[in-house]
Amino acid sequence: MRGKGGKDMKASKVKIIGKKKIKDLLREASQEWNVYVPQKWSDGDVWMDQLPKDKQMLDEALEDVVLEDVDTVISPKDIFFPQLESIFKFKDDKIWETPEFSPKLIFGVQPCDLKGILFSDDFYRRNFEDRYYVSRIQNRLIVARGCLRPPRPTCFCSSAKTGPFAEDGFDLQLVDFGDSYFVEVGTREGEEFITMHKKFFSEPDGNYDMTIKEIKTKACDSLELKVDFQNALSLMAQDSFIPEENYRRIGERCIYCGGCLYVCPTCTCFNVFDNVKDKEGERVRNWDACVFEGYTRETSGHNPRKDKWLRTARRYEHKLKFDYKVTGLSGCIACGRCLSSCPVGIGISKFIQEITEKRKIM
Amino acid sequence: MPRVLTTCIYCGCGCGLYLISDGKRLTGAYPSRNHPVSRGALCVKGWNSYEFSNDLNRLTAPLIKKDGKFIPASWDETLGLVVEKFKHYKNTFGPDSLAFLSSAKTTNEENFLMMKLARAVFKTNNIDHCARLCHASTVVGLSLAFGGGAMTNSINEFKDAEVILVTGSDTTAQHPLIGSRIINTVKDKGAKLIVIDPREIQLAKYATIYAQPKCGTDVAWINGLIYVIIAEDLHDKKFIEERTEGFLELKRTVRDYTPELVEEITTIPKEKIIEIARLYAKARKSMIVYSMGITQHTTGVDNVLSLANLAMVTGHIGFASTGVNPLRGQNNVQGSCDVGALPDVYSGYQSLVDGDIRKKFEQGWRVEGLPPKAGLTVTEIISAAGEGRIKGLYIMGENPIISDPDSNHVRKCLSEVEFLVVQDIFLSDTAEYADVVLPSASFAEKDGTFTNTERRVERIRKVIDPPGQAKADWQILSEVARRMGYKGMDYKHPSEIMDEIASLTPIYGGITYDRLGPYGLQWPCPTKDHPGTSVLHKEKFTKGKGTFMPRPYIPPAESTDEEYNFVLTTGRVYWHWHTRTMTNRTSTLEREAPEPYVEINCEDAEDLQIRDDQLIKVSSRRGAITLKVRVGHKVAKGTLFIPFHYREAAANILTILAVDPIAKIPEYKVCAVKVEKI
Ligand code: SF4
Numbered sequence A: 001m002r003g004k005g006g007k008d009m010k011a012s013k014v015k016i017i018g019k020k021k022i023k024d025l026l027r028e029a030s031q032e033w034n035v036y037v038p039q040k041w042s043d044g045d046v047w048m049d050q051l052p053k054d055k056q057m058l059d060e061a062l063e064d065v066v067l068e069d070v071d072t073v074i075s076p077k078d079i080f081f082p083q084l085e086s087i088f089k090f091k092d093d094k095i096w097e098t099p100e101f102s103p104k105l106i107f108g109v110q111p112c113d114l115k116g117i118l119f120s121d122d123f124y125r126r127n128f129e130d131r132y133y134v135s136r137i138q139n140r141l142i143v144a145r146g147c148l149r150p151p152r153p154t155c156f157c158s159s160a161k162t163g164p165f166a167e168d169g170f171d172l173q174l175v176d177f178g179d180s181y182f183v184e185v186g187t188r189e190g191e192e193f194i195t196m197h198k199k200f201f202s203e204p205d206g207n208y209d210m211t212i213k214e215i216k217t218k219a220c221d222s223l224e225l226k227v228d229f230q231n232a233l234s235l236m237a238q239d240s241f242i243p244e245e246n247y248r249r250i251g252e253r254c255i256y257c258g259g260c261l262y263v264c265p266t267c268t269c270f271n272v273f274d275n276v277k278d279k280e281g282e283r284v285r286n287w288d289a290c291v292f293e294g295y296t297r298e299t300s301g302h303n304p305r306k307d308k309w310l311r312t313a314r315r316y317e318h319k320l321k322f323d324y325k326v327t328g329l330s331g332c333i334a335c336g337r338c339l340s341s342c343p344v345g346i347g348i349s350k351f352i353q354e355i356t357e358k359r360k361i362m
Numbered sequence B: 001m002p003r004v005l006t007t008c009i010y011c012g013c014g015c016g017l018y019l020i021s022d023g024k025r026l027t028g029a030y031p032s033r034n035h036p037v038s039r040g041a042l043c044v045k046g047w048n049s050y051e052f053s054n055d056l057n058r059l060t061a062p063l064i065k066k067d068g069k070f071i072p073a074s075w076d077e078t079l080g081l082v083v084e085k086f087k088h089y090k091n092t093f094g095p096d097s098l099a100f101l102s103s104a105k106t107t108n109e110e111n112f113l114m115m116k117l118a119r120a121v122f123k124t125n126n127i128d129h130c131a132r133l134c135h136a137s138t139v140v141g142l143s144l145a146f147g148g149g150a151m152t153n154s155i156n157e158f159k160d161a162e163v164i165l166v167t168g169s170d171t172t173a174q175h176p177l178i179g180s181r182i183i184n185t186v187k188d189k190g191a192k193l194i195v196i197d198p199r200e201i202q203l204a205k206y207a208t209i210y211a212q213p214k215c216g217t218d219v220a221w222i223n224g225l226i227y228v229i230i231a232e233d234l235h236d237k238k239f240i241e242e243r244t245e246g247f248l249e250l251k252r253t254v255r256d257y258t259p260e261l262v263e264e265i266t267t268i269p270k271e272k273i274i275e276i277a278r279l280y281a282k283a284r285k286s287m288i289v290y291s292m293g294i295t296q297h298t299t300g301v302d303n304v305l306s307l308a309n310l311a312m313v314t315g316h317i318g319f320a321s322t323g324v325n326p327l328r329g330q331n332n333v334q335g336s337c338d339v340g341a342l343p344d345v346y347s348g349y350q351s352l353v354d355g356d357i358r359k360k361f362e363q364g365w366r367v368e369g370l371p372p373k374a375g376l377t378v379t380e381i382i383s384a385a386g387e388g389r390i391k392g393l394y395i396m397g398e399n400p401i402i403s404d405p406d407s408n409h410v411r412k413c414l415s416e417v418e419f420l421v422v423q424d425i426f427l428s429d430t431a432e433y434a435d436v437v438l439p440s441a442s443f444a445e446k447d448g449t450f451t452n453t454e455r456r457v458e459r460i461r462k463v464i465d466p467p468g469q470a471k472a473d474w475q476i477l478s479e480v481a482r483r484m485g486y487k488g489m490d491y492k493h494p495s496e497i498m499d500e501i502a503s504l505t506p507i508y509g510g511i512t513y514d515r516l517g518p519y520g521l522q523w524p525c526p527t528k529d530h531p532g533t534s535v536l537h538k539e540k541f542t543k544g545k546g547t548f549m550p551r552p553y554i555p556p557a558e559s560t561d562e563e564y565n566f567v568l569t570t571g572r573v574y575w576h577w578h579t580r581t582m583t584n585r586t587s588t589l590e591r592e593a594p595e596p597y598v599e600i601n602c603e604d605a606e607d608l609q610i611r612d613d614q615l616i617k618v619s620s621r622r623g624a625i626t627l628k629v630r631v632g633h634k635v636a637k638g639t640l641f642i643p644f645h646y647r648e649a650a651a652n653i654l655t656i657l658a659v660d661p662i663a664k665i666p667e668y669k670v671c672a673v674k675v676e677k678i
């Protein structure tokens, strides 16, 4: 897998940090960074939110930080690709851009989401460079956190080998070990971060390598949902293997909310529109989704994907076939979000089960 | 605060969602994972609900019309003018020369204040709102039959139903998070679905039985089902005996409705009638779901009463996963009725004819002489405004020019009314006719509560400030009252209004903001320690015994003839909301459905030699519109369907101003039209 653009991948080193120290670490780090970390709301919903800068508000927010069993509806993709963002503003004959480039520490990223971030990083720089996205990621540090248990019943990362621990791509990765975390160092930037905040970290004792290995194996075994992911990719690679009937049945059930695409860590489509009054306004972009009819409608009115099922097919083909062909990587990173946010129980894991196990489950 | 848990502004499902902001405007909307309705999902409208309120063309200052042009003015000048005019009309022509249209898009607190303003301050009961146009028949019908005009059961009970009968509701389009539950129950748990609808909607694909009746023949097929149920001894005798009254009368009425006769009236084959009756009656847990296909008829109340008969005769009511479930359309149409924005009741459906109730409100509001006579309904108010009987009309958050039947008539009336006040977030078609326009706050710019279709009172929370000088509706209404010299409408926060609602309204008695928490409470919630109610009429009906009220079939007001030979039925599409003032400012939604259209059956299209996408003219006795054709199988031969959202070809130019005699709901679902090529 490709490394993160511009960053050095270094041989893994390991440190250890007590769980109790995490809050203080985050407090200290937030002086230098905009820190994003999962926080629990009183109703139980968890969101990857930015920590406030104000001291008292920061203290309060730190009380809500959660790093275990975190199930955010949206992956952290919205930090770099917000649902709605400004491209430029204008008034009379003046135009100005409003790029965002703050330093971001993303703390507690799940391994599948990390894969999603790396996938999008690559996408937004592959052919042309999307300056709005790239400006948002230029100063970024990612602290991943492996999952001991799947946070969602719909997770199937072990089948796609995108989790429950990341092998690379992180600056640091936390491995849950009772009262403390082992901290795997992935890049020089990660190492520098540890040096900057060295009072919180110490050296692990004994045969920690073995312990970490055991933790990871156990975590892998905890995933109940298993699908034949590799087989699905090779089946999809064979053109016209999937019977049209499958897509038609799924397309019929779909209510076209767009949710599976909005929540997908690797979905990157946006629409552009202007918000104008008189001679003043703004060009903005917001999340789009390929299940919508208007997404492919041409100016003439003709639509190559007018039928719903064709749009359903497009989604699965894009994730499991074309992305794989173009990048060698699956466009699905097996986070299970599309299923857990679908009002009618459609999910890519079920699609994979249908085609590999040859049965109807949706 | 960058992220706030609130409630969706669109439909009556009442999904819990988080709005994200950058401090100045909204930048996103995400579903709540743990909210009992949304559960990590939203429909496309909810997902995109962050966009419209950012539109730079929001109303940002009060406007006064001078020489036909709107001129921005101060709040002081504008409200001064409103109060001066309204005071003058009240003193010169009496309180009933004024009328108030409230709004199911606004909060419970604001609806309560609107009715308080009308009744306590201006002393008129001329207060109504768009519930008149959607579920007035439900409020009347279910109150007569059961003692309460609301969904009897709850949204999460669909998953355990054995049979679901859906009629007159395009559920996946209009209540997507309920429609999706129905699909899941049918596909994943083997429940049986019966769909009875003049349009072959998405749910029809999942139906064990789909029947396509002729528009406006509902009483006939419902009576037909009851006929079969009684004839085949499938009725629940114990339930009928213990919990209901009037069964003999029902028996007498339905005995004429043989499957043969029903087939003749409705065109549903008699075998289907028998099959549906058996399927619905034999299961233990059968739910009825209906919406405007049932209510928007001159026989709206009859239709609702007949569905109530059907549920009672089979004992399918009073426990989980059963019941009669009207799906309320607007985000807060349940609540706006609950808090009394209706001409004949105070909050909690307490009758204003009852002297004791009036006294209670007089004491609560510290006023004297609350008017004892019921006021006018929406359509009556509009007509009275046209005739000069209403001099001052105050419309909050409604757009009757597009939403009410016979648009040309509405336009004429509103252009003739002496003084029109419109309070809204955009300059709507209706606002164009106003003398004064008041800019209000959107759902993201204020605190309050909405009550969803399952009677769940839920919080909405302020995320950002309103643009410019715009203010929350509750603040504007309070200010009008203050300027009228009334001291009882000064509130610091909407929670105080809810406390007042609770003190005067038994079904909301236990509701306070502190108790609502993230997911709200379902009424009836009479006391501060009451956990709320998910299933109504459990041991007994709210009114004691349930009453069978059999009705004979009466044909729609307007029938087809040689000239006007098509039946037109109207409705909505998934992508838009009502008069489109918000959804046409939402890029994704507007792009999906940018144009008006008319659905026509393939056979008719062939007979008339009309192609898909061709422009045609559709006219009724009241007016004509031109729009594109969509040829297909959704509607039966002889029927047309037009969504009413589009001002560019407003379906309501064609609809008829014929109303149900009791509920006064207009017959949007049937009128006679003709089709011409252009
Ligand atoms: S397709 Fe579904 S499971 Fe795969 S990455 Fe996207 S949301 Fe996750």
Ligand code: SF4
Binding pocket: B008, B009, B010, B011, B012, B013, B014, B015, B042, B043, B044, B045, B046, B047, B175, B176, B177, B178
């Ligand atoms: S189902 Fe209704 S309440 Fe839920 S997101 Fe859609 S419009 Fe909003």
